[in-house]
Amino acid sequence: MNPIIHKTAEISPGAKIGDRTTIWQNSIVLAGATVGDNCDIGHNCFIEGGARIGNSVKLKSNIDIWSGVTLESYVFVGPSVVFTNDLTPRAKYPKRKFPEYGKLIPTLLKEGASVGANATIVCGTTIGKWAIIGAGSVVTRDIPDYGLVAGVPAKLAGWACECGNKLVFARQKARCRFCKKEYKKSGLKLARIDSLNF
Numbered sequence: 001m002n003p004i005i006h007k008t009a010e011i012s013p014g015a016k017i018g019d020r021t022t023i024w025q026n027s028i029v030l031a032g033a034t035v036g037d038n039c040d041i042g043h044n045c046f047i048e049g050g051a052r053i054g055n056s057v058k059l060k061s062n063i064d065i066w067s068g069v070t071l072e073s074y075v076f077v078g079p080s081v082v083f084t085n086d087l088t089p090r091a092k093y094p095k096r097k098f099p100e101y102g103k104l105i106p107t108l109l110k111e112g113a114s115v116g117a118n119a120t121i122v123c124g125t126t127i128g129k130w131a132i133i134g135a136g137s138v139v140t141r142d143i144p145d146y147g148l149v150a151g152v153p154a155k156l157a158g159w160a161c162e163c164g165n166k167l168v169f170a171r172q173k174a175r176c177r178f179c180k181k182e183y184k185k186s187g188l189k190l191a192r193i194d195s196l197n198f
Helices: none
Strands: 069-071 107-109 147-150 155-159 173-175 182-186 189-193
Parallel strands (some): 069 107
Antiparallel strands (some): 147 155, 173 182, 182 189
């Protein structure tokens, strides 16, 4: 099934849009951008060439995805989230024209990660699988898989299940009280496992 694109959206020739993806009012996707299947791109979003969006990603409204930003499948991005791709930007010396002054820096959001409204993701960071970033947070460092972070700068405040609910650990083990998925923790690493003995 072809993508569904609102009449006010602008899709440049050379942009790749997957099947069953919906793009809403006043959004722009430039040549060289890739958007996967079954995505939902809210109104007033901008996706630059070089941005990579996986399958079943949901972007709410007023979001810019710059070159070098990769969103793996099932990522959720809340309204007005800010991404960056340059730690030392200068209008007079853009990195593409003056590579001797530095380069654009990539950012990766792994499968299932969620970003709350108005958060800022500083480039060069990796957001782990199924991590959750609280609304208004400023992410300046990598977030582990399943990490639940909040604040300015964002700090680890707990752990989230794949279903999105907060996990409570006893002796480094947890079972989600909602979906019953089970996890084991070792330091700042959390892994989902098939069976735990409590």
